[in-house]
Amino acid sequence: MSNLIAPSILAADFANLQRDIEMVNTSEADWFHIDIMDGVFVPNISFGMPVLKAITKHAKKTVDVHLMIVDPDRYIQTFADLGADVLTVHYEACTHLHRTVQAIKAAGMKAGVALNPHTPIAVLEDIIADLDLVCLMSVNPGFGGQSFIPNTYKKVRQLSHLIEFVNSDCKIEIDGGVTNKNANALIEAGADVLVAGSFVFKSENPTATISDLKNIVG
Ligand code: DX5
Numbered sequence: 001m002s003n004l005i006a007p008s009i010l011a012a013d014f015a016n017l018q019r020d021i022e023m024v025n026t027s028e029a030d031w032f033h034i035d036i037m038d039g040v041f042v043p044n045i046s047f048g049m050p051v052l053k054a055i056t057k058h059a060k061k062t063v064d065v066h067l068m069i070v071d072p073d074r075y076i077q078t079f080a081d082l083g084a085d086v087l088t089v090h091y092e093a094c095t096h097l098h099r100t101v102q103a104i105k106a107a108g109m110k111a112g113v114a115l116n117p118h119t120p121i122a123v124l125e126d127i128i129a130d131l132d133l134v135c136l137m138s139v140n141p142g143f144g145g146q147s148f149i150p151n152t153y154k155k156v157r158q159l160s161h162l163i164e165f166v167n168s169d170c171k172i173e174i175d176g177g178v179t180n181k182n183a184n185a186l187i188e189a190g191a192d193v194l195v196a197g198s199f200v201f202k203s204e205n206p207t208a209t210i211s212d213l214k215n216i217v218g
């Protein structure tokens, strides 16, 4: 399977949101990556339900929702109703992660868990077999446009081994500071899904930038 590209809508032009969504629809991108921040788990507030509803109305590809919020259990059904296909919660935000993961699946979505840059892969040992996706944060969550943290490469390799060990088809997603400078090495280390915000939307030709990322291996 080739790598998947997930443009992060956080970096889109919110005054031209429909235009940017159509750009992703007609591009070689695979997923929409949607960042929900609550101003508590992370020091920033992005957008909430009404904006997500507007996005899913127009999005023709998999909607990958990344929750940077405390106590995400409160909203699992709401995100399912709003059209999320993949719902990712933070390991650091869940006291009963196993229960949360089961609830996401019971609501009909794929379940993802995100790890902050300082959180070791080993904490996933006893949950990995239940996951559809692990999102490795390659920046501290909260803002787009930050620099990629190189320690991520090591974590991708460790996670790859863990997934192989339990013989699961859990995908590895990388989120934060992804560009054409690190995409190839990330894929080679074992990444499946590359999230890219600023690198796509701040480029002169976002459609071409998405294609560049998509075809970077080889
Ligand atoms: C960071 C978000 C990322 C962000 C990525 O908290 O989770 O998804 O939008 O943006 P870039 O690609 O600009 O680092």
Ligand code: ZN
Pocket (backbone or CB within 6 Å): 008, 033, 034, 035, 066, 175, 195
């Ligand atoms: Zn994200």
